[in-house]
Amino acid sequence: MAGASEVQWSSRMAFILAAVGSAIGLGNIWRFPYLAGENGGAAFIALYVFFVFAIGLPVLIAELTIGRRGGKSPIGSVVAVAKESNVSERWGWVGALGTFGGGLGLLSFYTVIAGWVMAYIIKAASGMFTNIDAAATSEMMNAYEASAGTMTTWHLIFTALTVFIVAKGIKGGLEKAVTYLMPVLFVIVIALVFYAMAAGDFAAAVEFLFTPDFSKIDGAVTLNALGQAFFSLSVTVGTMLAYGAYLPKDISIHRSATIIAAADTGVALIAGLAIFPFVFAYGLAPDSGPSLIFQTLPIAFGQMPGGTIIGTLFFTLLTIAAVTSSISLLEPAVSFLEERLNMNRWRASIFAGGAAFIVGMLTVFSSNDWKDVLPLAFMGIETIDGSPAHWAKIIDFTVSNIVMPVGGLLIAVYVGWFVKRDVMKDELGLPEGGIFEIWHVLIKFFCPAALIIVLLYTFM
Numbered sequence: 104m105a106g107a108s109e110v111q112w113s114s115r116m117a118f119i120l121a122a123v124g125s126a127i128g129l130g131n132i133w134r135f136p137y138l139a140g141e142n143g144g145a146a147f148i149a150l151y152v153f154f155v156f157a158i159g160l161p162v163l164i165a166e167l168t169i170g171r172r173g174g175k176s177p178i179g180s181v182v183a184v185a186k187e188s189n190v191s192e193r194w195g196w197v198g199a200l201g202t203f204g205g206g207l208g209l210l211s212f213y214t215v216i217a218g219w220v221m222a223y224i225i226k227a228a229s230g231m232f233t234n235i236d237a238a239a240t241s242e243m244m245n246a247y248e249a250s251a252g253t254m255t256t257w258h259l260i261f262t263a264l265t266v267f268i269v270a271k272g273i274k275g276g277l278e279k280a281v282t283y284l285m286p287v288l289f290v291i292v293i294a295l296v297f298y299a300m301a302a303g304d305f306a307a308a309v310e311f312l313f314t315p316d317f318s319k320i321d322g323a324v325t326l327n328a329l330g331q332a333f334f335s336l337s338v339t340v341g342t343m344l345a346y347g348a349y350l351p352k353d354i355s356i357h358r359s360a361t362i363i364a365a366a367d368t369g370v371a372l373i374a375g376l377a378i379f380p381f382v383f384a385y386g387l388a389p390d391s392g393p394s395l396i397f398q399t400l401p402i403a404f405g406q407m408p409g410g411t412i413i414g415t416l417f418f419t420l421l422t423i424a425a426v427t428s429s430i431s432l433l434e435p436a437v438s439f440l441e442e443r444l445n446m447n448r449w450r451a452s453i454f455a456g457g458a459a460f461i462v463g464m465l466t467v468f469s470s471n472d473w474k475d476v477l478p479l480a481f482m483g484i485e486t487i488d489g490s491p492a493h494w495a496k497i498i499d500f501t502v503s504n505i506v507m508p509v510g511g512l513l514i515a516v517y518v519g520w521f522v523k524r525d526v527m528k529d530e531l532g533l534p535e536g537g538i539f540e541i542w543h544v545l546i547k548f549f550c551p552a553a554l555i556i557v558l559l560y561t562f563m
């Protein structure tokens with residue numbers, strides 16, 4: 104298989120679709136709504152949107168730029184640009200933290216949830232949602248979560264799918280599939296919003312999502328909003344460094360990044376509008392946690408005309424959206440193993456995917472056999488943000504709320520203070536002043552300061 108820089112996206116559109124495909128996934132439709140619900144709604148959302156554009160977008164631009172400049176694996180690119188700027192090659196560790204701690208850590212539970220989504224394709228298609236009520240959806244969900252065997256099977260199927268696609272190389276067909284399928288998912292989510300207007304408690308949802316009560320903001324809410332901004336934009340875990348390496352020189356990075364951020368945030372907000380009207384109409388708890396969509400959407404599909412078909416299509420497309428994200432989580436590790444250890448692509452994919460699968464078993468067991476196992480209890484930590492601190496919660500929290508913010512901080516410091524300003528300006532293809540200046544001030548001063556404040560505020 105060719106080295107990273109020899110393979111390129113076929114066009115600007117293809118790149119944007121792949122990057123948007125990475126950004127849009129379970130983060131928007133599964134994670135965003137449940138975090139918004141757990142963190143009190145609108146104030147969390149306002150913070151999240153602010154973080155996306157003030158911190159996430161500058162970091163996204165930085166990562167794509169370093170990736171394209173270096174043209175290698177995430178770690179290789181960070182090292183290459185460090186060399187060009189005459190600073191320590193040890194900065195490569197930032198890429199390593201993202202690739203292995205962030206990317207594979209995140210992949211480990213991403214595949215568990217995506218497997219759950221896949222399982223629901225079959226439930227939807229077999230008409231199991233028809234006229235289902237809130238009690239019955241909870242029962243269906245509890246039964247799924249109680250079975251370690253079923254969860255493991257779907258976790259395995261989804262991981263295998265991801266490994267297979269990554270092993271075949273990034274361009275193989277997926278680009279085209281995404282071009283047609285992502286817009287269809289978007290249309291279904293919009294259709295759900297319209298159905299929610301008619302059949303759900305739309306007014307309550309709008310109020311919950313868009314009328315912020317800023318007194319609800321505390322350290323935990325702030326950190327969750329920041330972690331979600333990074334999670335949803337696919338930054339700080341090597342992904343955008345890897346995708347930047349495949350980016351042709353004539354594509355405008357700052358424009359593409361802005362499109363990615365806007366599309367990603369838009370889909371999350373629309374998903375919120377599709378889900379919360381049903382949450383309120385059926386008296387479900389907004390803070391139900393990770394099971395929120397599995398509890399809510401089947402009721403909606405079960406009642407709407409054509410719900411069996413629409414529900415089946417929805418879970419199928421959400422699976423595809425998850426695949427275009429999971430491959431981008433595996434890609435950084437694979438490109439590194441290829442580049443440094445000379446592994447072939449198949450081996451590297453199976454090895455890295457296998458590692459993530461094994462760690463993912465901790466998340467599987469957290470729903471059933473090890474539900475009551477609290478591994479940090481010996482340190483006195485039994486809950487995190489009010490939920491039991493079992494393995495699943497610990498892994499998600501560590502990756503999203505520690506590794507990602509720390510990774511973002513390191514990248515901002517590296518790019519803002521160590522990489523030569525002219526290198527970034529040249530690669531971004533921007534003149535001095537204007538947009539470049541705004542971006543540079545954000546990445547050099549604002550992002551590091553804000554990230555340090557958020558981390559200190561939460562952990563001190």
Ligand code: PHE
Pocket residue numbers: 125126127128129130131209333334335336337338340342428429431432
């Ligand atoms: N952004 C993806 C989502 O929202 C998840 C992801 C995170 C993918 C980091 C790649 C890197 O589902």
